[in-house]
Amino acid sequence: MTQTLLKVKDITRRFGGLVAVDQVSFDVVQGEVLTIIGPNGAGKSTLFNVISRIYPQSSGQLFFEGVDLGETPPHKIANLGIARTFQNIELFEHATVLQNLLIGHHSLSRTSLLSNLLFLKTTREEELASRARIEEVIDFLGLQKYRDSFVSGLPYGIRKVVELGRALSMNPKLLLLDEPSSGLNPEETEEMAFWIKDLVNDLGITVVMVEHDMSLVSRVSNRVVAMNQGQVIAIGTSAEVQSHPEVIKAYIGAEDEDGHD
Numbered sequence: 001m002t003q004t005l006l007k008v009k010d011i012t013r014r015f016g017g018l019v020a021v022d023q024v025s026f027d028v029v030q031g032e033v034l035t036i037i038g039p040n041g042a043g044k045s046t047l048f049n050v051i052s053r054i055y056p057q058s059s060g061q062l063f064f065e066g067v068d069l070g071e072t073p074p075h076k077i078a079n080l081g082i083a084r085t086f087q088n089i090e091l092f093e094h095a096t097v098l099q100n101l102l103i104g105h106h107s108l109s110r111t112s113l114l115s116n117l118l119f120l121k122t123t124r125e126e127e128l129a130s131r132a133r134i135e136e137v138i139d140f141l142g143l144q145k146y147r148d149s150f151v152s153g154l155p156y157g158i159r160k161v162v163e164l165g166r167a168l169s170m171n172p173k174l175l176l177l178d179e180p181s182s183g184l185n186p187e188e189t190e191e192m193a194f195w196i197k198d199l200v201n202d203l204g205i206t207v208v209m210v211e212h213d214m215s216l217v218s219r220v221s222n223r224v225v226a227m228n229q230g231q232v233i234a235i236g237t238s239a240e241v242q243s244h245p246e247v248i249k250a251y252i253g254a255e256d257e258d259g260h261d
Contacts, residue, residue: 003029006208037211043231053074217238
């Protein structure tokens with residue numbers, strides 16, 4: 001029996017008089033990859049930021065494992081088991097790969113300031129557990145050779161993997177990927193597809209992602225949500241959504257507005 005992990009119910013987000021997301025609803029079931037697609041300006045990124053609590057919703061409700069996210073402070077979201085990556089890589093450039101991954105895991109710290117200052121037993125035990133978790137992530141993503149390298153000196157594709165690793169370091173149940181193939185070449189995109197499949201199949205993580213590359217969408221997605229002008233216009237498999245008349249119309253219209261044939 002499939003279990004609903006995330007419920008998005010009638011979510012609306014307004015910016016003044018602009019309705020960026022308009023009564024969007026869908027469920028995310030445990031163990032799936034659900035991808036949000038749509039032309040530029042469709043409301044994908046705004047919806048994604050509402051789900052990750054960067055923006056509060058104007059109306060509607062979000063439930064994660066039955067917990068009302070609208071009543072949860074943004075800094076507590078990671079403790080529930082939600083992590084995300086960003087389209088524009090948000091790493092500490094002058095820290096090593098290992099340090100960046102440790103920062104991700106330390107967001108789950110439960111020790112007190114006093115314990116940390118005095119490096120008491122609880123802090124030492126937590127630090128050892130953090131190190132063990134980070135080593136697992138490094139091995140999983142094949143980052144051994146980069147562990148002590150500064151992020152500023154790494155190729156863009158490797159930085160993308162490091163950011164994925166930082167999110168995995170937070171032990172997520174739900175991973176939000178914001179355009180994971182952005183800036184990657186075809187070979188790196190193919191590798192990203194393998195990572196996404198492996199973290200679902202091997203680690204049991206559920207994925208919601210925003211993505212433009214339809215080849216990646218088709219390869220990894222169980223279901224696709226298509227948006228246009230802030231609203232959901234289709235939900236189904238990748239093939240079903242890509243052949244949906246409203247989706248075709250939305251993309252053709254976007255091309256016409258850009259001055260293309």
